[in-house]
Each structure stands twice: as C-alpha cells, then as structure tokens.
Amino acid sequence: MTVRVKVCGTTSVHDAVLSAEAGADALGFIFAPISKRLVSAAVAREAGLAVGPAVARVGVFLNQGLGEVLRLSEAARVSAVQLHGPVSSLYVREVARYHPVLRVLRPGDLGREEALEALALPGVTPMLDAPEPGGGLPLDWDSLREAFPPRAWLAGGLGPLNVAEAIRVLRPAGVDAVSRLECQPGVKDVEQVRAFVQAAQGAEKQSYPQ
Numbered sequence: 001m002t003v004r005v006k007v008c009g010t011t012s013v014h015d016a017v018l019s020a021e022a023g024a025d026a027l028g029f030i031f032a033p034i035s036k037r038l039v040s041a042a043v044a045r046e047a048g049l050a051v052g053p054a055v056a057r058v059g060v061f062l063n064q065g066l067g068e069v070l071r072l073s074e075a076a077r078v079s080a081v082q083l084h085g086p087v088s089s090l091y092v093r094e095v096a097r098y099h100p101v102l103r104v105l106r107p108g109d110l111g112r113e114e115a116l117e118a119l120a121l122p123g124v125t126p127m128l129d130a131p132e133p134g135g136g137l138p139l140d141w142d143s144l145r146e147a148f149p150p151r152a153w154l155a156g157g158l159g160p161l162n163v164a165e166a167i168r169v170l171r172p173a174g175v176d177a178v179s180r181l182e183c184q185p186g187v188k189d190v191e192q193v194r195a196f197v198q199a200a201q202g203a204e205k206q207s208y209p210q
C-alpha cells in the first residue's frame with residue numbers, strides 16, 4: 001500500500017514546483033475566501049501546468065455554493081475537489097458527478113448518518129481533519145483507531161515530526177498538511193515540505209514492509 005502525500009495551501013507557481021520536486025503526490029489550492037492561503041484560479045491553473053499531470057491538483061472549498069465550486073474547479077483545471085463544511089450528501093453527489101471528491105469529516109461526524117452517506121457514493125474518498133481546517137492541531141489518533149473509515153485520508157496538525165506516528169497508528173491512504181509546512185501563511189518552508197514528504201514515505205516503508 002502506498003501512502004499518498006498532499007501538500008496543501010499552495011499559493012504560487014514557485015511553491016507548487018518546490019512541493020512537486022520534494023515528492024508530493026498532490027497539491028492543494030484553497031479557494032475558501034476566509035483562508036489565509038486563498039489562491040486565484042488563474043494561479044492554481046498555472047501552477048498545475050508547471051508541475052504536470054503526474055501531480056494531482058486538489059481544489060479546496062469550505063461550505064461554498066455548488067456553482068462557485070464547479071466554476072472555480074473548471075477554471076483552475078483541478079483534478080479533484082476537497083469539500084469541508086456541513087454540506088449535504090446531495091451536494092457531495094453533485095460535485096462527484098464532475099470531479100473525484102475528498103469529503104472532509106471531523107471526528108464528531110463519524111456517527112452521523114448524513115455525513116457517512118456521502119462516503120458510499122462513487123468517486124468519494126473520506127478525509128478526517130480537525131474541527132478547525134488549517135489550524136495545525138492534530139487529532140487524537142489513538143481514540144480514532146476503531147472508527148477511522150477504510151480508504152480515508154488524514155489531516156490535522158501533521159508535519160515532519162508527527163506524520164510517521166500518525167501513519168503507524170491509523171494507516172491512512174493519504175496524509176495532508178499545511179500549517180506546519182510554512183514559514184508564514186501561504187508561503188512554503190522548503191525544508192519542512194521535504195522533511196514531511198520524506199517522513200511520510202519512510203513511515204510507509206516501515207508500516208507496510210514488502
């Protein structure tokens with residue numbers, strides 16, 4: 001099994017190339033207006049062209065209208081969409097008609113039927129994140145061992161120093177991080193990005209020996 005590594009909050013072509021060269025499998029582009037890492041569709045599109053199709057480009061949205069999600073995703077030419085917020089399974093289904101979806105859940109959502117319903121839809125992959133997206137706070141991984149959904153990705157306060165432990169405990173399909181990889185909001189710290197990708201890939205070799 002290969003753990004996928006996503007570096008989120010990309011706001012420039014420079015940082016996109018930096019993360020791709022560090023070995024990231026996916027880059028996140030945040031289109032939520034409240035974010036300190038807000039990026040335009042034009043820059044995201046240019047960054048995607050710079051890294052090429054081997055690196056996934058994920059458009060990140062927080063509780064935004066369906067039309068806005070589809071319009072920005074099309075303009076930025078993303079290859080997947082990440083949906084945060086209390087949106088309905090009908091909304092997730094509609095987005096998944098056009099794009100592969102990472103549906104973000106918080107630990108408190110794991111018992112909610114409406115939240116879990118969306119995970120059964122074709123093209124929808126779960127991602128577990130902390131209640132405050134981009135807040136840099138890790139989840140309590142041990143308490144999630146039983147409830148962690150199959151095929152799920154993990155986010156929330158991950159960085160070079162703790163990602164290996166998170167992978168060992170929960171065995172996620174992918175890991176995602178932003179705030180611990182920056183020198184300031186929206187600007188990548190190259191050493192942290194490299195160390196994060198290496199730590200995740202190294203943990204994978206230990207956790208899933210061939």
Ligand SMILES: O=C(O)c1ccccc1N[C@@H]1O[C@H](COP(=O)(O)O)[C@@H](O)[C@H]1O
Binds near residue numbers: 037084
């Ligand atoms: O980072 C943001 O500003 C943000 C805003 C709106 C939606 C999602 C956002 N970021 C996501 O937060 C998680 C993890 O962040 P962190 O590593 O804990 O800082 C990640 O999924 C980002 O895509």
